[in-house]
Amino acid sequence: xxxxxxxxxxxxxxxxxxxxxxxxxxxxxxxxxxxxxxxxxxxxxxxxxxxxxxxxxxxxxxxxxxxxxxxxxxxxxxxxxxxxxxxxxxxxxxxxxxxxxxxxxxxxxxxxxxxxxxxxxxxxxxxxxxxxxxxxxxxxxxxxxxxxxxxxxxxxxxxxxxxxxxxxxxxxxxxxxxxxxxxxxxxxxxxxxxxxxxxxxxxxxxxxxxxxxxxxxxxxxxx
Numbered sequence: 001x002x003x004x005x006x007x008x009x010x011x012x013x014x015x016x017x018x019x020x021x022x023x024x025x026x027x028x029x030x031x032x033x034x035x036x037x038x039x040x041x042x043x044x045x046x047x048x049x050x051x052x053x054x055x056x057x058x059x060x061x062x063x064x065x066x067x068x069x070x071x072x073x074x075x076x077x078x079x080x081x082x083x084x085x086x087x088x089x090x091x092x093x094x095x096x097x098x099x100x101x102x103x104x105x106x107x108x109x110x111x112x113x114x115x116x117x118x119x120x121x122x123x124x125x126x127x128x129x130x131x132x133x134x135x136x137x138x139x140x141x142x143x144x145x146x147x148x149x150x151x152x153x154x155x156x157x158x159x160x161x162x163x164x165x166x167x168x169x170x171x172x173x174x175x176x177x178x179x180x181x182x183x184x185x186x187x188x189x190x191x192x193x194x195x196x197x198x199x200x201x202x203x204x205x206x207x208x209x210x211x212x213x214x215x216x217x218x219x220x221x222x223x
Contacts, residue, residue: 055199057117060153061143064188065112068146072101074114074162074195075144076137090218091164093133093205099162101193104173104214107180109188114143116155117198124194127165128211134202135160141197161200167191169214 065072073080077097092100103110115121123130135141138157143150168191175189182188210216 055116055118055156057115059113059115061112061114061150063112064109065143065150065193066109066145066148066186067103067105068107068148070103070106071144071146072103073144074099074101074135074141076135076139076141079144089131089205090129090166090215091131091133091205093135097136097138099133099135101164102218103193104169105176105180105187105189108172108176108186110172110193111188111191112143112193112195114153114195115197116153117196120161120198120200121163121196123163123208124165126167126192127194127209128167129165129169129215130208131164131205131215132203132208133162133164133205134200135162135197136202155197156199158199159202160197161203163194163196163208165192165194165196166212166215169212173214 075098077095080095080098080100090102092102136158137155137160140152140154142152168189172189172191175187180187207219210219
């Protein structure tokens with residue numbers, strides 16, 4: 001009996017010695033805070049986020065994206081206010097930490113891909129329109145449209161260059177004039193939309209390539 005009791009005590013002591021150990025992956029998470037104060041993932045019905053301790057060459061998003069009410073943005077700060085200082089350019093960067101995309105359709109789906117790169121990537125040959133802007137990232141970015149949001153993507157803090165490559169905007173503009181719906185679902189517009197991000201010092205917005213009448217129509221006379 002005494003021998004059994006002694007074995008029980010030893011077992012309890014060994015178990016307690018391991019109390020400080022943990023296999024919880026959150027313990028090694030460089031971004032232990034679950035969400036940002038203005039992160040849409042903090043709202044009910046969110047689906048989580050991806051975390052990147054170091055910037056790598058990777059695809060963050062690659063599927064159709066639904067645009068509603070003509071609202072479409074990529075942000076590192078929160079929901080754009082859409083007031084004051086608005087421009088007619090295809091990318092609106094008048095609000096710090098936010099990029100508003102002025103696409104042709106008020107409603108519909110676009111084929112969208114978002115990539116991160118460790119250095120400035122080459123421009124794909126298929127890109128008809130190419131615009132580059134800067135974006136300051138504090139901890140994460142996400143994409144939104146009206147009341148819909150993507151996952152948030154945690155990135156190293158700093159200044160980023162964002163390249164917007166598009167093809168088929170003229171065709172999409174013609175398609176949205178015909179019908180924004182395909183039966184009971186939103187229409188998937190022609191063309192592709194690519195966003196490439198890499199860390200780089202702040203720089204002015206630059207129109208690298210303008211091939212569509214739609215983007216050309218967004219430019220002001222001074223441009």
